[in-house]
């Protein structure tokens with residue numbers, strides 16, 4: 001052992017220890033030569049245990065010393081491509097996480113669960129000549145004929161059967177090798193029916209007795225449409241019984257076969273095919289900028305800065321068509337909340353079955369099916385939320401990030417990646433075009449476009465010259481002075497009434513964060529707080545409970561104040577439920593649909609509510625963030641923002657940016673079609689620049705002002721930022737270790753950095769853990785310093801020996817500069 005030449009795999013092993021984050025060498029046994037590939041998931045011995053790992057490299061030279069062998073290859077096709085393996089290393093370095101964490105974030109969650117490999121008889125096996133097969137193969141086939149299928153491990157128990165024989169039998173269509181993931185995701189099988197000899201159908205029908213009406217009907221159906229159809233569809237289409245079809249199969253006129261069906265979550269819907277629309281001159285210009293790099297097959301990134309309703313989606317669709325014509329693939333990212341059926345319909349209607357959809361509403365198994373269609377090249381377009389950026393395509397020509405400013409593109413747990421950064425890396429790797437589309441791009445994207453890193457294409461007009469809605473600010477301080485204590489200003493009430501009287505629809509928007517209903521005692525002024533998180537509890541009307549939105553803690557609404565026992569305890573603030581109640585009181589008969597986390601938690605609820613509103617079953621759609629974008633209803637002519645400033649006071653340097661973006665997006669909901677729209681913004685901070693610029697539709701002005709402030713205060717994109725978060729169940733040890741870490745960093749961080757903190761984090765306690773935060777700022781475009789910081793932080797992490805201390809690092813404002821330097825973008 002150890003001296004025989006052969007192949008060696010470098011494997012990243014899944015072990016939960018900091019010190020093991022490097023590839024380990026394993027010998028590849030001869031019988032696995034063809035199976036082990038870069039990206040394969042394998043089982044390997046590690047210490048006394050068997051562990052799962054990913055093959056990240058294969059090399060030929062024998063390594064020094066004795067090597068253990070790979071024991072098993074877990075999947076028939078490697079779940080990762082060599083490109084994604086490389087990307088994993090990039091992410092581990094960029095986001096300071098372990099390589100295994102980065103690799104595992106790229107594959108569907110069900111693949112990490114229980115998992116079975118199955119060998120089945122191939123449907124064609126019955127019709128083939130067996131004499132040339134080996135005895136081992138024959139005995140396996142006999143077994144399969146009896147059993148239908150068997151586990152991979154059992155197949156290997158037959159004398160003379162090994163992995164390579166099974167693979168060969170699969171290639172020659174004797175058997176089918178398939179993977180079955182988890183129990184809840186057993187694959188759905190469906191029988192497909194087709195005519196045996198389409199040209200003989202007419203004769204066949206004639207040969208039947210006159211009384212066989214049903215049978216004739218079936219044959220006539222196939223005469224008109226001599227293609228395969230799923231049995232359930234056939235039965236429901238013709239209203240015939242299964243036995244009728246069975247008789248025809250037995251008579252040899254039809255044949256049927258049971259096959260696995262991809263669980264297509266959109267299978268029940270019919271999609272009307274749409275043709276490309278003739279583009280407006282502005283759209284065409286944008287389209288041309290996107291297809292130029294596609295035609296040249298070279299990397300370029302484009303900021304598509306287009307007002308809402310400027311027809312960006314139509315441009316995406318036509319650019320994708322171009323990519324598909326080249327035989328390449330496209331990835332489309334949309335924020336989870338705008339991954340609505342409306343959005344998906346537009347893609348499905350244009351490209352039909354060539355689209356895979358990945359979103360969190362799918363079950364684990366459905367998600368896996370969609371992913372596998374991508375992996376096996378059965379689709380050409382992947383559309384999904386953040387993690388769809390890892391779609392395992394091998395020839396990507398275009399990546400689109402719609403609403404690229406959305407904060408949901410940033411993952412908040414390890415690996416703490418930003419989909420935009422990953423998209424950039426992949427687009428460069430593939431020589432693809434990257435399109436960042438938004439009406440309100442992120443400040444960092446605008447700044448890098450100004451510096452020339454992206455081509456900056458603007459769409460300033462709405463399609464067909466539809467006017468922008470008129471926006472109005474209502475100063476709620478004034479309202480109060482005038483004696484109006486309700487949550488609706490006089491203006492909003494007036495407009496809402498006249499909108500409804502015209503038979504049109506309104507959208508009322510409420511920011512969820514920071515403005516939910518809290519419970520306070522009027523005697524002592526204490527608010528009800530989560531006992532684990534130091535966060536105000538939120539009051540829920542439906543079941544009269546108070547809940548913590550961070551940890552899920554819930555209890556009945558108390559009848560008296562826990563601090564002073566006063567009975568004067570009440571809920572305050574403006575939650576969607578309260579707005580709903582108030583609407584009912586002030587506008588009797590008004591039909592309201594409420595959309596928030598409570599009303600949309602059930603699967604399909606989101607879609608149902610939107611359909612109801614779209615078909616005119618309500619006058620008002622009332623909701624949180626989730627209605628702020630992506631929706632397109634012709635009858636909506638009024639948008640009301642109940643409290644614009646609720647977001648402005650969050651402890652986040654992006655608060656102003658988010659407010660500007662939200663108001664601009666929300667206003668895009670009004671007057672999308674022929675009817676002109678109106679937007680009314682209620683606020684207590686009427687003179688804040690983010691609100692003023694939004695109302696004036698002055699995005700240039702906003703970005704200018706925001707840039708000045710970011711530069712002044714040393715925030716991204718003008719400074720690089722590491723945010724360190726420490727948490728611990730014990731406050732005293734946390735403080736002590738925070739101080740120690742700060743001392744270490746003070747001594748070891750490179751020169752041009754600044755360390756801030758430790759200070760209590762914005763949420764000082766969460767789920768019974770106290771939290772501290774430190775910031776490290778470094779000058780922009782200084783990758784040397786950033787690299788030194790990373791080394792220092794990794795060392796800091798290695799020094800932690802308190803098992804109760806959790807430590808996380810988050811990077812902000814990165815990569816753009818660096819990768820462009822490397823790739824010489826011009």
Ligand code: ADP
Nearest residue numbers: 277278279280307308309310311312313314463
């Ligand atoms: P955005 O994504 O920029 O907000 P959309 O792509 O949703 O804009 O387009 C707004 C509306 O205009 C949609 O109803 C779309 O069907 C329509 N539209 C887009 N492009 C055209 C075009 N060239 N001609 C006619 N209608 C168009």
Ligand code: ZN
Nearest residue numbers: 521524561564
């Ligand atoms: Zn009290």
Ligand code: ZN
Nearest residue numbers: 530533548551
């Ligand atoms: Zn809590």
